[in-house]
Amino acid sequence: MTKWVYGFDELDLVERQVGGDWEAIRGFLGGKGANLAEMRRLGLPVPPGFTITTQACMAYLRGGEAAPEGLWEQVEAALADVERRTGKRFGDPASPLLVSCRSGGKHSMPGMMDTVLNLGLNDRVVAGLAAISGDERFAWDAYRRLVQMFGAVVLGVPDEPFEAVLEDARRRAGVDSDAELGASSWKEVCAEFRRIVETGAGGPFPQDPGEQVRRAVEAVFRSWNGRRAIDYRNASGIPHDLGTGVNIVAMVFGNMGVDSASGVAMTRDGTTGERRIEGDYLINAQGEDVVAGIRRTEPIEKLAKDMPESHARLAELVGRLETHFRDVQDIEFTIERGELWLLQTRNAKRTAQAAVRIAVDMVSEGLITQEEALLRVSPEQVDYFLHPQLDRASGEAALEVERLATGLNVSPGAAVGRVVFHPDLAVRWAHEEARPVILVRPETKSDDVHGMLAAKGILTSRGGRTSHAALVARQFGKPAVVGVAELVVDLEERTMRVGSRTIREGEWISIDGTTGEVYGSRLETVVPDIRDPYLLELLGWADVYRRLGVRANADEADDARRAREYGAEGIGLCRTEHMFFAADRLPVMRRLILADDPAEREAALAELLPLQRGDFAELFRVMDGLPVVIRLLDPPLHEFLPPYEELLREVLTLRLGGGDAAHLQTQEALLRAVERHRETNPMLGLRGVRLGIHMEGLTRMQSRAVFEAAGMVQAEGVRARPEVMIPLVSHVNELKAQREIVDEVAKAVMAESGHSVSYRVGTMIEVPRAALTADRLAAEATFFSFGTNDLTQMTYGISRDDAEKGFLLEYMSRGILPENPFVSLDREGVGSLILIGIERGRKARPDLEVGICGEHGGDPASIAFCHEAGLDYVSCSPYRVPVARLAAAQAALR
Numbered sequence: 057m058t059k060w061v062y063g064f065d066e067l068d069l070v071e072r073q074v075g076g077d078w079e080a081i082r083g084f085l086g087g088k089g090a091n092l093a094e095m096r097r098l099g100l101p102v103p104p105g106f107t108i109t110t111q112a113c114m115a116y117l118r119g120g121e122a123a124p125e126g127l128w129e130q131v132e133a134a135l136a137d138v139e140r141r142t143g144k145r146f147g148d149p150a151s152p153l154l155v156s157c158r159s160g161g162k163h164s165m166p167g168m169m170d171t172v173l174n175l176g177l178n179d180r181v182v183a184g185l186a187a188i189s190g191d192e193r194f195a196w197d198a199y200r201r202l203v204q205m206f207g208a209v210v211l212g213v214p215d216e217p218f219e220a221v222l223e224d225a226r227r228r229a230g231v232d233s234d235a236e237l238g239a240s241s242w243k244e245v246c247a248e249f250r251r252i253v254e255t256g257a258g259g260p261f262p263q264d265p266g267e268q269v270r271r272a273v274e275a276v277f278r279s280w281n282g283r284r285a286i287d288y289r290n291a292s293g294i295p296h297d298l299g300t301g302v303n304i305v306a307m308v309f310g311n312m313g314v315d316s317a318s319g320v321a322m323t324r325d326g327t328t329g330e331r332r333i334e335g336d337y338l339i340n341a342q343g344e345d346v347v348a349g350i351r352r353t354e355p356i357e358k359l360a361k362d363m364p365e366s367h368a369r370l371a372e373l374v375g376r377l378e379t380h381f382r383d384v385q386d387i388e389f390t391i392e393r394g395e396l397w398l399l400q401t402r403n404a405k406r407t408a409q410a411a412v413r414i415a416v417d418m419v420s421e422g423l424i425t426q427e428e429a430l431l432r433v434s435p436e437q438v439d440y441f442l443h444p445q446l447d448r449a450s451g452e453a454a455l456e457v458e459r460l461a462t463g464l465n466v467s468p469g470a471a472v473g474r475v476v477f478h479p480d481l482a483v484r485w486a487h488e489e490a491r492p493v494i495l496v497r498p499e500t501k502s503d504d505v506h507g508m509l510a511a512k513g514i515l516t517s518r519g520g521r522t523s524h525a526a527l528v529a530r531q532f533g534k535p536a537v538v539g540v541a542e543l544v545v546d547l548e549e550r551t552m553r554v555g556s557r558t559i560r561e562g563e564w565i566s567i568d569g570t571t572g573e574v575y576g577s578r579l580e581t582v583v584p585d586i587r588d589p590y591l592l593e594l595l596g597w598a599d600v601y602r603r604l605g606v607r608a609n610a611d612e613a614d615d616a617r618r619a620r621e622y623g624a625e626g627i628g629l630c631r632t633e634h635m636f637f638a639a640d641r642l643p644v645m646r647r648l649i650l651a652d653d654p655a656e657r658e659a660a661l662a663e664l665l666p667l668q669r670g671d672f673a674e675l676f677r678v679m680d681g682l683p684v685v686i687r688l689l690d691p692p693l694h695e696f697l698p699p700y701e702e703l704l705r706e707v708l709t710l711r712l713g714g715g716d717a718a719h720l721q722t723q724e725a726l727l728r729a730v731e732r733h734r735e736t737n738p739m740l741g742l743r744g745v746r747l748g749i750h751m752e753g754l755t756r757m758q759s760r761a762v763f764e765a766a767g768m769v770q771a772e773g774v775r776a777r778p779e780v781m782i783p784l785v786s787h788v789n790e791l792k793a794q795r796e797i798v799d800e801v802a803k804a805v806m807a808e809s810g811h812s813v814s815y816r817v818g819t820m821i822e823v824p825r826a827a828l829t830a831d832r833l834a835a836e837a838t839f840f841s842f843g844t845n846d847l848t849q850m851t852y853g854i855s856r857d858d859a860e861k862g863f864l865l866e867y868m869s870r871g872i873l874p875e876n877p878f879v880s881l882d883r884e885g886v887g888s889l890i891l892i893g894i895e896r897g898r899k900a901r902p903d904l905e906v907g908i909c910g911e912h913g914g915d916p917a918s919i920a921f922c923h924e925a926g927l928d929y930v931s932c933s934p935y936r937v938p939v940a941r942l943a944a945a946q947a948a949l950r
Contacts, residue, residue, distance in 0.1 A: 057125065057126045058111075058124065058125075058126065059073075059130070060108055060109055060111070060112040060115075060124060060126065060127045060130050061106055061107070061108050061109070061112075061127070061130040061131055061133075061134045062085065062089075062093070062106060062107050062109065063104075063105075063106045063134060063137060064089075064092050064093045064096040064102060064104065064105055064106065064107070065093070065096055065097075066093070067081075067090075067093040067094065067096070067097050070084060070085060070093070078090070079162075082162045083110065083162045083298060084109055084110060084111070085107045085109060085110070085160075085301050086107065086109075086110055086159075086160035086161050086162060086300055086301025086302075086303070087160055087161065087162055087163065087164060087402055088107075088158060088159075088160025088301065088303050088400055088402065089107030089160050089301040089303050091400065091401045091402055092105065092107070092303065092305070092400070093107070094380075095377070095398055095401060098376070098380065100373060100376075100377075100398055101373075101395075101396060101397050101398055102397070102398055102399075103305050103306040103307070103308050103397055103399070104137075104138045104141040104142055104305075104306045105138060105155070105303060105304050105305035105306055106131075106134040106137070106138070106303075106304055107160075107301050107302065107303050107304075108127070108131070108273060108301060108302040108303075108304070109301060110161065110162070110298060110299035110300060110301050111299065112124055112127055112277075112299075112302075113276075113277045113280055113299035113300050113301070113302070114297065114298075114299040116274070116277045117277060117278075117280065117281060117299070121274070121277075121278065123274075128270060131269065131270075131273070131304075132266070134304070135153075135155075135269070135304070138153065138155070138304075138306055139153055141306075142306050144306075146176055146265050146266075147176060147178070147181060147264075147265040147266070148181075148184070149180050149181050149183060149184025149185075150184055150188075151184075151188070152176060152177070152181045152184055152185050152188070153176055153306065154173075154174050154175060154176040154177060154185075154198070154306070154307040155175050155176055155269070155304050155305060155306055155307055156171055156172065156173045156174070156175065156303075156304070156305050156307055157171070157172045157175055157269065157272040157273065157276065157302065157303070157304055158171045158276075158302070158303045158305065158400075159171075159276045159279060159300045159301070159302060159303075160300060160301045160302070160303050161280070161294075161298060161299070161300040161301065162298050163292065163294050163298075164402055164403075164405070165285060165288050165289070165292075165294070165300075170205070170208075170209045170501070171205070171209075171343075171344070172202070172205045172206055172209055172210060172272050172275075173198075173201055173202065173205060173307065173342060173343075173344065174198045174199070174201055174202035174205075174307060175202065175206075175265065175268045175269055175272060176265040176268065176269075177198060177199045177202050177265075178263040178264075178265065179263060180263075181265075182195050182196060182198075182199045182246075183195075185198065186239075189312065191312065191313070192239040193237075193238055193239040193242060194309070194311060194312055194313075195239075196239050196242035196243050196245075196246060197234075197237075197242050197311060198309070198311075199242070199246050200242050200245045200246045200249055201342065201344070202268075203246060203249040203250055203253060203261055204218045204249055205344075206253075206261065206262075206268065206271075206272070207249065207252065207253040207256065207257065207261070209272075209275060210271050210272055210275040211253060211256065211257040212256075212257070213252060213253055213256035213257055214256065217252045217256070218249060218252060221245055221248045221249065221252070222234060222245065225237060225241050225244065225245050228241075229241050233351050234345075234351075235340060235341065235345075235351060249261075269304065273302050273304075276300060276302045277300070277302070279300070280299060280300050283506070284503055284505045284506060287505055287506040287509065288505050288509075291509050291532065305399065308390045308392045308395075308397045308399075309342070309390070309392050310338075310340070310341055310342055310343065310390040310391060310392065311340050311341050311342050311345075312340070312392060312393055313340055313393070314339055314340060315363075315391075315393050315394050316339070316340055316390075316391055316392050316393055316394075317337050317338060317339045317340070317341065317359070317362075317363065317366075317390070317391040318337065318338060318341050318342055318343040318345065318346055318388075318389070318390050318391075319335055319336060319337025319338065319343075319346055319353075319356065319359070319388075319389055319390075320335050320336060320337075320343075320346055320347065320386065320387065320388050320389075321333055321334065321335030321337075321356050321370065321374055321386075321387045321389065322334045322335055322384060322385065322386050322387070322404045323374045323375070323377065323378040323384050323385045323387075323404070324378075324384045324404075324406075324410070324414055325410065326384070326386075326404055326405060326406045326407065326410055326466075326521065326526075326530060327406075327407050327409070327410055327465065327466060327467070327468065327521070327530075328407075328409060328410055328413065329406065329407075329409060329410035329411070329412070329413030329414045329417065329590070330413075331417060333356055333370075333371060333374060334356065334521060335355075335356035335387075335521070336353035336354065336355065336356065336520040336521060337353060337354055337356060337358075337359055338351055338353055338354065339354075339362060343388055343390065343399070346520070347519070347520075347523050347524060352539075352541070353520045363391060363394075365394070366391050366394065366396050369396050370389060370396060373387075373396075373398065374387055377401050379423070381401070381403070382418070382423050382424055383403045383404075383418075383432075384403065384404040384406060384414055385401045385402065385403065385404060386400075386401070386402050386403070386404035386405065386527075387400065387401045388400040405527045405528075405530040406530055407440070407467055407468055407530050407533075408436075408437035408438070408439075408440035408441060408468075408533055409440075409441070409468060409588065409590075410530075411432070411433050411434075411437045412433055412437065412438075412441075412588065412590045412591050412594055413590040415429035415430075415432050415433050415590075415594060416429060416590045416593050416594055417590075426597045426601075427601070427949050429594065429597070430594065430597055430598055430601060430942065430945050430946060430949060431946055431949060431950075433594060433942065435916040435939045435940075435942050435943045435946070436533065436916075436939075437533070438591070438595075438938050438939050438942050439533075439936070439938075439939050440469065440533040441586055441588060441591055441938070442583055442586070442935050442938070443469040443470070443533065443535075444469065444470050444581035444582065444583060445469065445470050445568075445570065445581060445582055445583075446470040446566060446568050446575075446579050446580075446581055446582075447579065447580040447581055447582045455573075455575065455579075458566075458575040458576055458577045458579065459573055459574070459575055459576075460542075460543075460554045460557060460565075460574045460575060460576045461540045461542040461543055461554045461573075461574045462540070462571075462572050462573050462574070463515075463516075463537040463538055463539045463540035463541075463543070463572050463574065464519075464520065464521055464526075464537065464538050464539045464572055465537065465568070465569055465570055465571055465572035466521050466523075466525070466526035466529060466530065466536050466537070466538050466569065466572075467514075467526065467529035467530050467533070467534055467535055467536040467569045468535065468569045468570040469513075469533070469534075469535035469569050469570065470513075470535055470566065470567070470568055470569070470570075470579075470581050471492075471494055471511075471512040471513025471514075471534070471535040471566070471567050471569070472492065472494075472512065472513075472564070472565075472566045472578055472579060472581060473491070473492035473493045473494040473511065473512040473513065473564070473565070474491055474492065474493050474494070474561075474562050474563065474564055474565075475493075475494055475496050475552060475559055475560070475561055475562065475563055475564075475565055476493040476494070476495055476496070476507075476511070476561060476562075477495075477496055477497065477545070477547055477550050477552075477561055478507070478547075479495065479503070479504045479505075479506055479507020479508065479510075480506075480507065481507075481561075482495050482506075482507035482508075482510045482511050483506055483507055483510045485510075486510035486511065486512075487510060492512045493510065493511050493512060494511055494512055494513045494514070494515055494565055494567060495507050495508055495510075495511040495513075495514050495515070496515045496516070496545060496552050496565075497514075497515075497516050497517075497525075497545065497547075498516060498517050498518050498545045498547070499516050499517075499518040499519045499523060499524065499525065499538075500514065500516060500519075500523075500524050500525040500528070501524060505528060508525070508528050508529070508532070508534065509532060509534075511534065512534070512535070513534055513535040513536060513537075513567050513569065514528075514529050514534055514535075514536040514537075514538075515536070515537050515538075515540065515543070515565075515567055515574060516536075516537075516538045516539065516540070516545075517539075517540050517541070517543040517544065517545050518538070518539060519538040519539050520538070520539055521538075523538055523539070525538050526538055529569070534569075535567055535568070535569030535570075536567075536569050537567045537568070537569055537572050537573070537574055540554075540574060542554050542555065543574070554574075554576075557576060559576060564577060564578035565577070565578075566578060566579040583935070586621070586622060586938060591938070594942070595623060595938055595941050595942065597945070598941045598942045598944070598945035599623070599941060599945070600945075601945040601948050601949055602941065602944035602945040602947070602948050603923065603944070603948050604919065604922060604923050604927065604928070604929055604930055604944040604947070604948075605625050605626075605907075605928055605929030605930070606623065606624060606625055606929065606930060606931075606932075606937055606940045606941050606944060607619075607624055607625055607626040607627055607628030607629075607683070607685075607907065607909075607929050607930070607931040607932075608620075608622075608624035608626075608627055608628065608931060608932065608933070608934045608937055609627070609628060609629040609630075609631070609909060609913075609931055609932060609933055609934075610624075610627050610629075610630060610675070610934060611630055611631050611632070611634040611635060612634075612635070612671070612674075612675075613674040613675060613677075613678050615934050616674075616675050616678040616679060616934075617678050618934045618935075619934035619937055620678060620679065620682075622934055622935075622937040622938050623937055623938060623941055624682075624934065624937045625682060625929070626679060626682035626683035626684060626685075626777070626929075627675065627679055627682075627683070627684045627685055627931070628685050628841065628907055628908075628909045628913070628929060628930070628931020628932075629685055629687060629781075629841065629909035629931050630675060630684060630685060630686045630687060631687055631690070632668070632671075632686060632687060632688060632689050632690075632758060633689050633690060633691040633695070635667075635668065635671050636664075636696065637695075637696075641664070641667060642696065644660055644663050644664055645660075645664070645696045646696055646697060647659075647660045648660035648661060648664070648754070649693055649696055649697065649733065650697075650726075650729040650733075657751075657753060658753065661753050661754065661756075661757045664757060665757050665760060665761055668757065668758060668761035668765075669760075669761040669764050669765045669768070670765075671761075671765075672684075672686065672761055672762050672765035672766070672778075673765035673768055673769050676765060676766060676769045676774055676776040676777075676778070677769055677772075677774050679777075680774045680775055681775040681777070682777060683777045683779050684776075684777060684778055684779065685779040685781050685818075685839075685841060685907075685909070685931075686758075686762055686778060686779065686780055686781065687781040687783050687820060688745075688748055688754075688755060688758050688759075688780065688781065688782060688783060688794070689747060689748070689754055689758065689783075690743055690744045690747075690783035690784060690820075691743060692735070692738030692739055692741060692742075692743045693733055693735075693738070693741075693742060693743070693747070694733070694734070694735065694738045695738075697729075697730050697733065698726065698730060700727075700730050700731070700734055703723065703726060703727050703730055704727060706723055707720070707723050707724055707727050710723060739849075739855070743783075743784060744783040744784025744785075745782050745783060745784050745785050745790045745791070745794055746784070746790075748782070748794050748797075749790065749793055749794065752797060755794055755797050755798070756797060756801055759780065759797060759798045759801035759802065760801050760805055762778050762780060762815075763778070763801065763802050763805040763806065763813055763815070764805055764809070766778050766811075766813040766815070767805065767806070767809040767811035767813055768809075770811050770813065771811065776813065777814065777815075778813065778815045778816075779815065779816040779817075779818060779839060780798050780815065780816070780817050780818070781817075781818050781819060781820050781839075781841060782794045782795065782798075782817070782818070782819045782820070782837075783819075783820045783822070783843070784820065784822055784823060784846070785819045785820070785821075785823070785826055785833065786823040786825045786826055787825070787829075788829065788832040788833055788835070788836060791819050791833055791836045791837060792836050795817050795836050795837075798817050799817070802815060816838045816839055816905075817836075817837065817838060818837040818838055818839030818840060818841065818905070819833055819836075819837045819840060819841075820840075820841050820842075820843045820909070821833075821840050821841070821842045821843065821847065821890075821893050822842070822843035822844075822845075822846035822847045822850070823846075823847070823850055824847070824850055824851055824889055826893070827847075827889040827890065827892050827893035828889070828892060828893075828896075829896075830892065830893040830894075830895075830896040830897035830900075831896040831897060831899055831900040832900070833897065834896070834897040834898070834900040834901040834904055835900055835901070837897075837901075837904075838901070838903075838904070838905065839904065839905040839906065839907070840893065840894075840897055840904060840905070840906045840907070841906075841907045841908065841909045841931070842890055842893070842906075842907070842908045842909070842910065842927075843909055843910050844881060844886060844890075844908060844909075844910030844911070844912045844913075844918075845878070845910040845911055845912075846910075847886055847889065847890075847910070848877050848878055848881075848882060848886050848910070851882070851885050851886050851889060852877060852882075852885070856878050859878075860876075860878065864876065878911070879911075879912075879915060880912070880915050880917045880918055881912045881915065881917070881918035881921050883921055887921055887925070890908075890925060891925055893906075894906055894925060894926060894927070905928050905929075906926075906927050906928050907927060907928055907929040907930065907931055908922055908927055908929075908930050908931065909931040911932070911933075913930040913931045913932035913936075913940065914930075914932030914933055914936030914937075914939060914940055916939065916943035916946070918930075919940055919943040919944055919947055920943070920946075920947040920950070922947075923944060923947035923948060924947070930944070
């Protein structure tokens with residue numbers, strides 16, 4: 057019979073079953089169960105317990121929610137072993153054993169079922185627990201927690217009725233917190249809770265401890281396919297076929313008096329990465345009180361004063377755990393009447409800043425290697441360094457006027473959005489209406505994860521640095537401020553209030569997760585500079601290990617400066633059409649397009665030449681010594697002209713309204729010109745190389761500007777390295793015709809100036825035919841650059857602008873396409889064309905340089921493909937250059 061259940065001391069059996077690979081063990085037992093077993097093997101104080109495997113979960117779900125053969129018999133045997141180890145008996149009032157039930161998949165998932173504590177209590181056992189503990193209040197407090205948790209988590213009874221009863225009990229007793237309620241109050245609360253369960257679940261709270269355990273285990277299994285778990289896995293890229301383990305652990309109690317406590321601790325600061333124990337605890341409380349924010353927690357440092365022996369023991373144990381697992385640990389602990397117990401350890405969630413600092417520090421401490429450090433920091437975490445920060449240029453005095461309150465700064469970055477109080481509404485506003493939102497809650501729970509993912513930021517009135525909101529925000533890089541004591545959140549009225557200021561749902565606020573400040577208005581944001589010393593060191597290591605070069609797409613000097621500051625090794629794409637949209641240049645460009653005779657066209661080109669020369673000279677200066685790939689003009693011409701429909705409406709209005717006759721005549725002439733250049737499908741019309749062939753003067757002007765600029769800056773001592781790229785080529789004869797012009801102009805300019813300029817001429821591969829005939833193109837090109845934006849459109853036959861506003865979302869949601877091919881490179885289709893292009897191109901020209909300059913150049917998965925395919929470099933947005941540097945290193949290391 058399959059073994060579904062393993063005690064915490066049976067890790068050796070698990071290793072024989074699945075092998076010694078730790079990832080396989082985590083996949084079999086779940087992360088929580090594997091770590092509990094490992095702590096037990098290390099001799100650390102872990103309460104007795106056992107784990108039901110992830111395979112049991114998947115067998116249950118595949119079997120139509122029927123337990124696999126032998127499961128319950130094995131659970132009963134494992135419970136008997138826990139009874140033997142503790143000297144207590146399940147369901148026996150004279151010596152009651154109570155257990156907790158916790159989910160635990162391979163990956164930490166806040167979307168899974170919440171913990172249920174105190175299983176084994178019933179109307180008879182609670183009296184025995186009171187007698188044995190000598191504390192009637194403790195016993196009835198434990199019982200009400202079980203009824204509430206079991207009702208809400210296992211039976212699906214809403215939380216609100218339970219909370220209403222608690223609020224009424226506090227009011228009648230005249231106290232502010234649950235910890236101040238006495239035994240008589242808890243007895244009354246328990247009776248009310250059982251009535252709520254019977255009404256809400258259609259049956260009484262189960263008195264049989266065995267039934268309690270079975271139903272709790274089944275609820276954990278079912279939660280794997282719950283909406284919040286699926287949303288979380290989708291957002292995290294976690295496979296859906298792993299299943300979750302279930303951990304049954306003997307209860308230890310932090311709410312047995314002033315010598316008891318519960319808390320959570322991280323071995324380093326999860327926000328900054330500083331090497332110090334960070335955490336929260338509460339005296340005389342169970343663990344759920346710490347993370348739920350029901351009571352204001354104490355910082356872990358204060359435990360040294362309240363319970364010095366326990367604090368010293370905790371510091372020793374967490375140090376051992378971090379050294380053993382070689383990563384920052386997030387630990388749950390309970391102190392029961394002075395005795396310390398560890399209930400969980402796992403790799404801790406951390407902010408991007410903390411992740412980078414911790415990785416670098418652990419290398420210097422000898423815990424991990426540089427290679428491991430590079431693989432531990434995700435490209436997305438590097439991207440978070442570029443997330444907006446509040447613009448403080450106006451000064452602190454101006455910000456002070458809008459400052460509402462200050463809370464705990466648990467996840468850095470700025471978030472500006474409209475207040476929303478319900479996670480479902482956050483999703484609708486963010487995804488369907490494209491509104492930026494900030495989710496505001498008293499505290500968040502696992503049910504809120506989908507709203508948290510949709511929001512720009514998270515704000516709660518309760519909770520600490522290890523609360524649910526803090527952990528999820530850190531994992532997904534969401535700016536978050538929690539534990540804002542002055543903030544009163546009214547979910548029914550849909551308002552948040554600080555003092556006399558009330559903000560309603562839909563109004564704007566801003567939060568600063570770096571400082572913990574909350575502002576009552578829509579503030580401006582800025583992109584920060586990357587000057588974090590730990591990040592600079594990590595990226596320096598990345599540059600050593602990566603093989604791919606990293607360039608930037610930049611069209612103006614400011615972008616080029618930022619790109620070089622961020623580590624770009626040149627410009628992989630300068631889109632010259634972007635240089636003509638400025639207000640002082642657009643009229644000249646229109647005159648060029650609409651010119652009726654060669655003289656008018658030459659006059660416009662002569663006017664554009666010095667502007668282009670200045671543009672290119674500035675780029676060469678910024679990129680001194682580095683390559684600058686300049687793509688000749690590639691717009692659909694309609695982008696430079698007034699929209700036909702708008703112009704037509706204006707002319708008709710002028711005609712009907714009797715407007716100024718001279719203006720009407722001008723606009724009518726413009727309308728006729730626009731009609732002449734109007735195309736049915738401009739993206740497949742007169743653009744790219746076709747425009748250069750049709751309007752040779754344009755190619756000559758741009759080529760002259762390139763080489764005159766290069767000669768000019770070389771006279772200043774700048775090393776210019778121009779690479780001229782012919783766009784949208786589909787036939788070698790197109791490339792040959794344009795190359796002849798570029799070479800002719802280069803020769804003429806060098807003869808005129810006396811400056812010799814080394815340059816390359818290449819082409820952008822964005823048409824499938826170009827990839828298929830790459831061997832012929834390589835005879836005329838010294839480099840290729842794959843323009844994957846257009847190449848993807850043409851391979852799929854999809855207009856990106858139309859698809860992303862329409863059917864592509866449906867394709868994604870229905871699983872017709874596994875991912876957006878415009879975000880992550882389609883390996884099977886577009887990737888195959890790239891491989892063909894590289895193979896045939898290099899066969900004809902072995903020294904052919906090959907890069908990529910579409911948006912995929914900044915996507916880590918696409919960068920991994922580029923590394924495997926043997927490209928020389930990727931080119932991406934300046935803001936993605938640091939991301940690409942790390943992704944390229946990870947591709948090489950993997």
